[in-house]
Amino acid sequence: SKSRPSCHVIGPKPPSVTPSEQQTHVFPMKEKETLWIFGYGSLVWKPGFAYKRSKVGHITGYKRRFWHGDEFHRGDKIKPGRVATLVQDPEACTWGVAYEVSSSEIEGSLQYLHTREVLLGGYIITKLQFFPKEKDQEPLLALVYIATSDNPMYLGPASDTDIANQITTCRGSSGHNIEYLVRLAEFMRLCCPEVEDEHLFSIEAAVLGVIKLCDQLPTCLDFSQPAPN
Numbered sequence: 411s412k413s414r415p416s417c418h419v420i421g422p423k424p425p426s427v428t429p430s431e432q433q434t435h436v437f438p439m440k441e442k443e444t445l446w447i448f449g450y451g452s453l454v455w456k457p458g459f460a461y462k463r464s465k466v467g468h469i470t471g472y473k474r475r476f477w478h479g480d481e482f483h484r485g486d487k488i489k490p491g492r493v494a495t496l497v498q499d500p501e502a503c504t505w506g507v508a509y510e511v512s513s514s515e516i517e518g519s520l521q522y523l524h525t526r527e528v529l530l531g532g533y534i535i536t537k538l539q540f541f542p543k544e545k546d547q548e549p550l551l552a553l554v555y556i557a558t559s560d561n562p563m564y565l566g567p568a569s570d571t572d573i574a575n576q577i578t579t580c581r582g583s584s585g586h587n588i589e590y591l592v593r594l595a596e597f598m599r600l601c602c603p604e605v606e607d608e609h610l611f612s613i614e615a616a617v618l619g620v621i622k623l624c625d626q627l628p629t630c631l632d633f634s635q636p637a638p639n
């Protein structure tokens with residue numbers, strides 16, 4: 411974004427904790443206080459938990475990269491898929507969606523995300539300042555799930571072609587790895603059309619190139635259906 415705020419990475423990376431500890435450990439919660447959760451990968455199109463409202467916006471100090479392996483949702487132990495994580499970069503911003511979870515839903519949402527993101531996905535939680543797209547709205551503190559480079563599933567950088575070849579041939583319990591990539595690219599085109607996300611769109615172009623070469627879109631990829639919530 412043009413007038414990029416200075417980067418706020420609030421506090422050191424906390425160790426991954428259980429959902430109830432998450433609730434107090436990450437955010438000392440007052441009675442009736444809501445919790446904001448920021449998504450930048452599958453959470454932007456499949457949050458999977460109940461929320462009061464959502465806002466499109468960005469966090470600063472991190473770039474989104476398809477550098478995290480996934481042996482469950484979009485891959486398996488033999489052919490791990492590639493999914494999004496955040497990598498620290500003081501000059502970068504990452505766009506996604508922040509969801510406001512009401513106090514009565516926080517425990518259930520954190521339990522759900524602990525299984526999906528931490529146990530199955532290898533992410534840990536941290537908290538970052540989120541900047542809503544609407545200019546008249548104040549920044550807010552949000553929970554974020556990040557898979558760091560010391561994570562056993564970390565795959566790290568690779569060429570667009572190598573990443574595309576991997577994504578094109580992987581699928582897991584939640585579906586094909588291409589779906590994960592294309593739904594995220596669709597979200598960015600729809601909700602953040604002014605944002606240049608060279609990494610995301612160059613991988614998408616490389617995947618579409620591979621698919622053209624094979625002269626078919628895997629039939630499993632019917633994007634005419636809306637994303638599962």
Ligand SMILES: N[C@@H](CCC(=O)N[C@@H](CS)C(=O)NCC(=O)O)C(=O)O
Binds near residue numbers: 480493556
């Ligand atoms: N933490 C990121 C990435 C979340 C993510 O993509 N997690 C994977 C686990 S490896 C997932 O839940 N996948 C579900 C799916 O692919 O449908 C976010 O905020 O969106």
